[in-house]
Amino acid sequence: MNSVFSKEIKEEYILIHLDDDPFELKNFARKIQANKKNISFKIISVVNLFDFKRLIRSFKKIDFAILDIFLSEKDHKNGISIVAELRELHPEIIVLMSSNLDDPDSVLQSLKGGADEFLSKKSKTKNIVEKILSIRKSAYLKRGIDHKNKLTSPGNQIEKINFAGASLNKVNIRIPQIINSAITSVYVEGESGTGKEIVADLFSSFVLNAPFIKINCGSIAPSLLESVLFGYVKGAFTGAHTHKSGLLEDANGGWLFLDEVASLSANAQVALLRVLENQEVTRIGESTPRKINVRFIAASNIPLSTQVEKGEFRNDLWQRLCETEILLKPLRERKKEIPDLILFFCQTMQGGPYRIEKTAMNVLCQLPWDEGNVRELRNCLRAMTEHQTDKVLSPMGIPERILEKSKKQDKQNATEIDFKDRIIINTSDENGENLTFNQMCDELLQQYLSKFYPNKINLSAAAKKLKIARSTLQIKLKKRVHKSSV
Known part of the structure; x- marks a missing residue:
């Protein structure tokens, strides 16, 4: 047990450190002792789980706990497994998991297990006191607990945006080429949330001194869509008290982004086709067409080619919209792009630019984004900004719903693996009579061989896997053949 005191004590924190490596305990205490702030830490160093559980019950309040993820085999547990018990005794405690393995899986499992943050034993962080006080402040902000400590900016942020090596980079390269070409319409296809709007934003960033207008066709009632797109003149219908230009006119000289274009009604498809072919628009209630010069980006999460085959989308309109196409794969098929997207x-994002800690980056890259795709990733990052400090996003800002979904997937994957390797045997014969122990052993052996050697039994390999002599296996099989022939 070690204690560190400052000459001018403002506040004392109690920190309990569980690690089965005495050298690691001394090394950490030495880093704390190098602290030059007017802060006192009482460090309780523990090498086994039994003493740890006894000590956490003997203190009324513990401020920090640092737990080694991988404890010695004799404890039969890892540090993550005791986080819940620790929090029950000390609700406001800051829990940090520690390990030599700073891989994304270790970080993710720590956060799922309820830890506030992960500390790598390899870290060369000099200001360890500032680091843990920073974690404490962010954790308290997240939980709504008042605090006094000021947070310093972590030194491990990634700041530079770089699309190199990603398919998004290919899109980014294509956009100025498309803008400077004779192409008048671009088709973007991808599952819901795959980043079609990001493509639109990238286009918009290249369109200078010209309008770039977005419209979600699926969010506007079919009866209103025509007036929104084409505009109207005064008195054209009830409520038309003034002249109003449509979005097609407003986009003149620039681009119009039509999201969810597959939802257009049959009438709207005909009207849009006319605009694409003639570059003319006629306001509702007006007979004279107005000349426009608009280029289009049409996006859909439903393949328009499939809709054409079903007869739900006009083939001629589809051909006009697809002068060139950008196909976006779901995020599950392009996980290498997650860092670039982050x-x-x-x-x-609003209020940015933000920076993100490397640990948070690693965790987000490991999470499943198979349902919400890019949109879910973006919404997760927006939620993380609620708990940002000095524009820095940390792992503790990741929403619980995202971590919970990851837990469910882990359980599902474990169940699938469990069933894949499971062998089910009958416990009774065809007459309903219970099988004897020897009969069930014979049945289990037969099921095992049928499952793993469906075509031809390799006696040597099977015996090795079952850890029995080849001759023993051969005798058992001969006995079974003899019994079945009787």
Whole structure:
């Protein structure tokens, strides 16, 4: 047990450190002793789980706990497994998991287990006191607990945005080429949330001194869509008290982004086709067409080619919209792009630019984004900004719903693996009579061989896996053949 005191004590924190490596305990205490702030830490160093559980019950309040993830085999547990018990005794405690393995899986499992943050034993962080006080402040902000300590900016942020190597980079390269070409319409296809709107934003960033207008066709009632797109003149219908230009006119000289274009009604498809072919628009209630010069980006989460085959979308309109196409794969098929997307959102989100800690980046790259795709990733980052400090996003800002979904997937994957390797045997014969122990052993052996050697039994390999002699296996099989022939 070690204690560190400052000459001018303002506040004393109690920190309990569980690690089965005495050298690691001394090394950490030495880092704390190098602290030059007017802060006192009482460090309780523990090498086994039994003493740890006894000590956490003997203190009325513990401020910090640092737990080694991988304890010695004799404890039969890891540090993550005792977080819940620790929090029950000390609700406001700051829990940090520690390990030599700073891989994304270790970080993710720590956060799922209820830890506030992960500390790598390899870290060369000099200001360890500032680091843990910073974690404490962010954790208290997240939980709504008042605090006094000021947070310093972590030194391990990633700041530079870079699309290199990503398919998004290919899109980014294509956009100026498309803008400077004779192409008048671009078709973007991808599952819901795959980043079609990001493509639109990238286009918009290249369109200078010209309008770039977005419209979600699926969010506007079919009866209103025509007036929104084409505009109207005064008196054209009830409520038309003045002249109103439509979005097609407003986009003159620039681009119009039509999201969810597959939801257009049959009438709207005909009207849009006319605009694409003639570059003319006629306001509702007016007979004279107005000349326009508009280029289009049409996006859909439903393949328009499929809709054409079903007869739900006009083939001629589809051909006009698809002069060139951008196909976006779901995020589950392009996980290498997640870091680039995270940096893109950090640069472009409201209130930004933000920075993100490497540990948070690693965790987000490991999470499943198979349902919400890019949109879910973006919304997660937006939620993380609620708990940002000095524009820095940390792992503790990741919403619980995201971590919970990851837990469910882990359980599902474990169940699938469990069933894949499971062998089910009958416990009674065809007459309903219970099988004897020897009969069930024979049945289990037969099921095992049928499952793993469906075509031809390799006696040597099977015996090795079952950890029995080849001759023993051969005798058992001969006995079974003999019994079945009787």
